[in-house]
Amino acid sequence: MLDKLEQDVEELEQCLPVPSTSSSDLIAFQQGKTPKLVAKLEAIGDVPADLLPKKEDLAHRIDDVNKKLDDQVNDLKRFEEKTIELQNVVDECRDKLKKRDAPEPIETVQKDAEDLAVVLATIDAIPQEELSPRNQLARDANNIKEQAKEQLSTIRKALAEEEKARERQDELKDRLSAVADSLNKVDPENVEPAQQLVSSLDAELQKLGGIADACQQFAITSSPIVSHDDLDKTLPDQVRDLQKKCDDVKKNAEQIAQLNAVAPEILMISESLQQQPEQIPSNLNEQQSVLEDLETKKQRLENLLQTIPAGDATEELRQRSEWDLSKLKDLLKRLGDSVGDKLAALAAFNAARKDAEDQL
Secondary structure (H helix, E strand, O other), X not given: OHHHHHHHHHHHHHHOOOOOOOHHHHHHHHHHHHHHXXXXXXXXXXXXXXXXXXXXXXXXXXXXXXXXXXXXXXXXXXXXXXXXXXXXXXHHHHHHOOOOOOOXXXXXXXXXXXXXXXXXXXXXXXXXXXXXXXXXXXHHHHHHHHHHHHHHHHHXXXXXXXXXXXXXXXXXXXXXXXXXXXXXXXXXXXXXXXXXXHHHHHHHHHHHHHXXXXXXXXXXXXXXXXXXXXXXXXXXXXXXXXXXXXXHHHHHHHHHHHHHHHHHHHHHHHHXXXXXXXXXXXXXXHHHHHHXXXXXXXXXXXXXXXXXXXXXXXXXXXXXXXXXXXXXXXXXXXXXXXXXXXXXXXXXXXXXXXXXXXXX
């Protein structure tokens, strides 16, 4: 019995360490072997004194085999637990890889870039000695790393252009807002500063027009990675609206400048008419003098009327000038009736010549 048991123990010792693919298989192997050896040893019962050392030695050997199997099971369990831990890490990394079927908002793509950077850092942080005994896991980790590197490179290249485009758009909007604020603050009554400011704003808008066109072209061009739904496609329209407003302010300032140039002389003529006696002088020389003076004022007022710019701000002056002109014509008609057509024609000729000389 002892010889047969010794043979069984020797066979088991020669199997150590047991080749096994899993701790559960090794446990099953252990439970199928060592309990039977213990049972056989106990079944032998008492032995002669000379065989007692051999029996005790077999008991120690069985116990030693059992401990070695326990150690192998524990080592294999730790290996399996670490494998599961690493597999979870690799799986989490794999889940962060994504196939893009459509462009996504830039915030989502930026988050994807951060996730991919984490994937690379995570895989690089796995000790090589933990991967090398796990061939499939090592291959999976390497494949994921290469995919992550490729995706991250593509995303970063796209993001560089997309982020620059949004920075350019934001800067353009700030400059357009500044132009709009400046236009709102223009005081057309303060003619010279207003014209200088409008001129500089007009030059600024000329520059911004090209930038707006470039921004719009980028916005309407599709990207396979980043959506352009958040980009403003109306920037050229905004520039055109501001350009129209700038032109209106410029025109208004020019009208006020023209008005300021002619208004004093028109008002002076108007005031002189208010002081003009209604009664026609009886003396012929005085009649001729008044006739020439009024004819000069009439022709000058007619010329000034042509230079009054159109607009609500000038309507009152225009109406006043037309009323004064009507009054002048009435006075001239009365004087013409009194002094005769020849003198009236001569006065008109002299007045026209004087006005032409004054303009020269």
